[in-house]
Amino acid sequence: MQYEKEITLKNGAKCLLRGACEADAAEVLRTFDLTHTETEYLLTYPEENSFTVGQEAEFLKARSESKNAIEIAAFVDGRIVGTAGIDPIGDKEKLRHRADFGIAVEKAYWGRGIGKALTLACIECARHAGYLQIELEVVAENASAVRLYESVGFREYGRNPKGFRARSGWQALILMRLELDS
Numbered sequence: 001m002q003y004e005k006e007i008t009l010k011n012g013a014k015c016l017l018r019g020a021c022e023a024d025a026a027e028v029l030r031t032f033d034l035t036h037t038e039t040e041y042l043l044t045y046p047e048e049n050s051f052t053v054g055q056e057a058e059f060l061k062a063r064s065e066s067k068n069a070i071e072i073a074a075f076v077d078g079r080i081v082g083t084a085g086i087d088p089i090g091d092k093e094k095l096r097h098r099a100d101f102g103i104a105v106e107k108a109y110w111g112r113g114i115g116k117a118l119t120l121a122c123i124e125c126a127r128h129a130g131y132l133q134i135e136l137e138v139v140a141e142n143a144s145a146v147r148l149y150e151s152v153g154f155r156e157y158g159r160n161p162k163g164f165r166a167r168s169g170w171q172a173l174i175l176m177r178l179e180l181d182s
Helices: 022-038 053-065 114-129 143-151
Strands: 004-008 014-019 070-076 079-088 098-105 133-139 155-166 169-179
Touching (some): 053 070, 079 114, 133 143
Parallel strands (some): 098 133
Antiparallel strands (some): 004 014, 079 098, 155 169
């Protein structure tokens, strides 16, 4: 999928939201490693990422050519400071209406509106792709993320009290979904 939009952040700075492409691979990996170091709220630890720059380039190329998946990068001053994406839950008929959503923003850029802008961009792309539902899991103690998702219409539909077994201990996950057909 393709996407591009310029937004103004809360501090007045410009931010370009654009579908990440092959040429962005090294910068996307840098951002991944940083964001996954800065918080316990993401799925993996940075050392668990086994992608090379070449593999990341292939992944991003596939996303840019896909009709139902995308990885959107947020650029501030020409540098990627966050990414978000949607992926199909499955390709079987009973699952084709569902997309999975994920997001990560560098801590230095939290609170500027990048997370909300990336989320709204993914919702727009999901609608364009024909999805009827977007799903996510969020660490329950990540109150700012929960508020963000609720502010754009996501609703809780369950909890997994031992969803993540982090190095710091168990983390409960809130399961959330956004219905796009209502």
